[in-house]
Amino acid sequence: MLLLSSPNMGGNELKYVTECITTGWVSSVGAFVNKFEEVTAEFTGASYAVATSSGTTALHTALVMLGVNHNDLVIVPNITFIASVNSIKYTGASPVLIDVNKDDWQMDLDLLEEFLKKETEVRNETCYHIKSGKRIPVIIPVHVLGNMCDMERLMELATQYHLAVLEDSTEALGSFFNGKHAGTFGLMGTFSYNGNKIITTGGGGMIVTNDEALAKRAKHLTTQAKADPFEYFHDETGYNYRLVNVAAAMGVAQMEQLPDFLKRKKEIIAFYKKELEGVGDISFQKVDARVNPNWWMPTIATEKQRIILEALNSNKMQSRPLWIPMNRLPMFKDDIYYQHSDISWFLYERCLSIPCSTNITDDDLRAVSDKIKGCFSK
Numbered sequence: 001m002l003l004l005s006s007p008n009m010g011g012n013e014l015k016y017v018t019e020c021i022t023t024g025w026v027s028s029v030g031a032f033v034n035k036f037e038e039v040t041a042e043f044t045g046a047s048y049a050v051a052t053s054s055g056t057t058a059l060h061t062a063l064v065m066l067g068v069n070h071n072d073l074v075i076v077p078n079i080t081f082i083a084s085v086n087s088i089k090y091t092g093a094s095p096v097l098i099d100v101n102k103d104d105w106q107m108d109l110d111l112l113e114e115f116l117k118k119e120t121e122v123r124n125e126t127c128y129h130i131k132s133g134k135r136i137p138v139i140i141p142v143h144v145l146g147n148m149c150d151m152e153r154l155m156e157l158a159t160q161y162h163l164a165v166l167e168d169s170t171e172a173l174g175s176f177f178n179g180k181h182a183g184t185f186g187l188m189g190t191f192s193y194n195g196n197k198i199i200t201t202g203g204g205g206m207i208v209t210n211d212e213a214l215a216k217r218a219k220h221l222t223t224q225a226k227a228d229p230f231e232y233f234h235d236e237t238g239y240n241y242r243l244v245n246v247a248a249a250m251g252v253a254q255m256e257q258l259p260d261f262l263k264r265k266k267e268i269i270a271f272y273k274k275e276l277e278g279v280g281d282i283s284f285q286k287v288d289a290r291v292n293p294n295w296w297m298p299t300i301a302t303e304k305q306r307i308i309l310e311a312l313n314s315n316k317m318q319s320r321p322l323w324i325p326m327n328r329l330p331m332f333k334d335d336i337y338y339q340h341s342d343i344s345w346f347l348y349e350r351c352l353s354i355p356c357s358t359n360i361t362d363d364d365l366r367a368v369s370d371k372i373k374g375c376f377s378k
C-alpha cells in the first residue's frame with residue numbers, strides 16, 4: 001500500500017531512542033524533551049516552546065490558559081480536523097463555526113468580519129455575542145493543510161474585537177506568512193507530531209509562545225500543576241499532558257531532517273501541479289503571495305472526487321476525502337455556523353488528498369498522477 005503520508009525515519013531516530021532506553025530516561029523528564037523544545041523555538045522564531053503529549057492536548061492546555069469556560073464561544077473555521085473543535089468543547093465552551101474561503105480553503109475573513117460586525121458587540125474591552133450574551137474571548141485560525149489565511153488582516157480584526165489569537169498550526173510546521181512562522185502571530189500556536197504530520201514523534205505536540213508567563217504556566221499545567229519539587233502539592237487542577245523523552249528523541253532527529261522534508265514536499269506539489277493542473281476540472285488550493293506553505297498534504301478538488309478516490313484506493317494508493325465539515329457532525333450540529341453558501345460542503349464534495357509521503361519515489365508520484373489522469377480519459 002502506498003500510504004497517504006507515512007513517517008520518514010531515515011535519520012538519527014533509532015540512535016536517540018536507543019540512548020533513552022540504555023540510560024533509562026524514557027519518561028517525561030529527560031534531555032531530549034528540553035532539546036526538542038529548544039530546536040522548535042529556534043526553527044519557528046518563537047521565544048518559548050513547551051512539548052505536549054499531542055496536538056489536541058496542546059490546544060486544550062492553551063484554551064485553559066486563556067480562561068475559556070462554559071460561558072464562552074470560540075471562533076474556529078468549519079473545515080478543520082475535529083481536534084480543533086473538540087478542544088473547545090473540553091473547556092465547556094462552544095464553537096462559532098465560520099465557513100471557509102473557496103480559494104484558499106482557510107477561514108473566510110470577509111465572513112468573519114461580517115459576523116463580528118453584525119452579531120457581536122464590544123463592552124469593557126470584551127467581545128460578546130449579542131444573541132446569546134456569551135463572551136467570545138478567543139479565535140482559533142487553523143492553518144488548513146499547511147496553507148495560511150491573510151494573517152495581517154486576521155490579527156487586525158482580532159485586535160479590534162479584543163479576541164486572543166490561538167493558532168492551530170498543527171499542520172503548518174515550516175509554513176510562513178511574510179517570512180514569519182505559523183503559530184507565532186497570536187498569543188500561542190500549537191503543533192502536532194502524530195504519524196501523518198511533516199515530522200512525527202508517533203504522537204506528540206507543542207505550544208509555542210513569546211510570553212514567558214504563558215510558557216511557564218503551560219509547563220506547569222501539563223505536569224499535573226505540581227508546585228513543590230518534593231511534596232505532592234498541586235496548586236490547581238493540572239493535566240498529565242507532557243511529552244515523554246522517547247518521543248522527544250524522535251522529534252529531535254526529525255527536526256534535523258525538516259529542511260529536507262520541506263524541500264521534498266515542494267517537489268511533490270510541483271510534480272502534481274505540473275501533471276494535473278488543467279486535467280479535466282482539477283484545481284489546487286490557492287496560496288496568497290505572502291504565504292510560503294509547507295505543502296504538508298497535497299489535495300486536489302474535482303467533480304470526479306469519488307471516482308478518483310475509488311480508483312486510487314482500489315489500486316493500493318491511499319487517498320482520502322477532506323474532513324466532513326464540523327457543522328455536519330452530530331455533536332456540533334446545534335452550534336453556530338456562519339455562512340452564505342456553505343463552501344465547506346462544496347469543498348467536502350470535491351476535495352481529496354493524494355499520496356505525499358516525504359519518502360515517496362518519483363515513480364510512485366507518476367503512478368498516482370497517471371491513475372488520476374486515467375479517470376478523465378474515459
Ligand SMILES: Cc1ncc(COP(=O)(O)O)c(C=O)c1O
Nearest residue numbers: 054055056081083084170192194
Ligand atoms: C488541524 C488539526 N488540529 C489538531 C490536530 C490534533 O493533533 P493530534 O492528533 O496530535 O492530537 C490535528 C492533527 O491530527 C490537526 O490536523
